[in-house]
Amino acid sequence: MVHSDDLINNKDIFDSLRQQPKLACPTIILFVLCIGFILGSTWAALNGHISYLTACFITGTTGYFLFSPMHDAIHSSVGQSKALNTSVGRISFFYYSTFVAFELMRFIHFRHHRNANGPGDEADHIIQSGPAWLRPIKWAFLDYIYGWKYLGYWKTRPKSEKQNIIIMLLLTIVMWTLLIINGYLIELLMLWIIPQRISFFLLSFVFVYLPHLPNEVSEQEDVYRSTSNRVGMEWLLSPLMGYQNYHLVHHLYPDVPFYRMVKIWNSRLDEHLSHDPAIVSTLGLYPQPAKKERNSNTREQSSKIGDTN
Structure with missing residues (x-):
């Protein structure tokens, strides 16, 4: 010490x-704990040990802390293994947003680093600007804003990256459809979709909105x-x-x-x-x-x- x-x-x-760590142990420990809490609260709710509302709160707040391992995976900071970083990132982001693949999130996030606070090319600027009443709604749907922004780069992105995004989108549609037609709409909403929005709301406010106030100076300046x-x-x-x-x-x-x-x-x-x-x-x-x-x-x-x- x-x-x-x-x-x-x-x-x-x-x-x-x-120096890049061979293995970022605190990151891995946090990742495992967060995944464990999310799976554990879901299991407990499905088996009647806790209410769906309690599980929704636990999962939503745990997902907020899961952002740190996922974010470090974007920057290849989990360890020196590319496969490890990709695995941590994909597993984490599967909870966050199956509609928006990890590769999409990574690309748009790198655009943020090149032009923080800069309008036009900056996706995060969208959730930092506009009417005050609308911003919290944007915070909860950060992944959809990223997905919309990514469409502007679609033609120039690698084929393999676009294939992964399409696969995740189709997988989500099939998975959610099967859950709904088999009578699990409430479970889907309370144990996954609403917790996702809670997590995005918290992380957007803490990690995106607050640190960049008052949004007057760009990264380039x-x-x-x-x-x-x-x-x-x-x-x-x-x-x-x-x-x-x-x-x-x-x-x-x-x-x-x-x-x-x-x-x-x-x-x-x-x-x-x-x-x-x-x-x-x-x-x-x-x-x-x-x-x-x-x-x-x-x-x-x-x-x-x-x-x-």
Whole structure:
């Protein structure tokens, strides 16, 4: 265990944290626990041990925490094995949205990293903008927004990727149809579809909406102001928010496992702070005002620190 004082501005620790783990054990443990809770609550409800409403709440909130392993799988941060990352991603996303395949989610998410807060090419910008009353509805249907956005790239995407998406879509139609005609509509709604929407609502609010407020600076303008770190009470907010309270770190170093983000920020603290990053107070909504004007060098400077995908 590294003492917190030893962690601050420690290049050796920074370099070690930048190395891809052979196997990200905390990620795997969280993945297994989440899948176990989802399957367990479903089994308990189907066998009358808990109500469908209780199972719906358990599965929906567990699915929110499952996002961290799935998100790390998108960035190949679960381990050095491509097959492992793909498996974790596909299994996780099968819960989230069978209509929208993992490969589709990965492609659109990478577009987000290239142009965060930028309108037009940015799918996440859709759920961050528009009438305030409509945004929560968008949060709950993030996967459908991603799917709609993907259609604009359909002709240019690899054949194998499109085949996987079509297979998952057809599988979903067949599976849901069989469940409905055999009298399992309520089970389908309460144990899968509604929990999906709960999970997407929570993760969209915490991982997409909050970190990018006020949506005024794009990634291309200044990566350090396009998203933020929520500083304070890390002992509570980091586990509750899947470490996305330090979302800026993720945009600087997308391939770093989620559980390393606070440490990697502190291990190069002075360098990070020199770029006037967007910092939000513990319970605040908006970051502190910029201390300096943005310029054409900010993107180049930040790219030297971390990957931007």
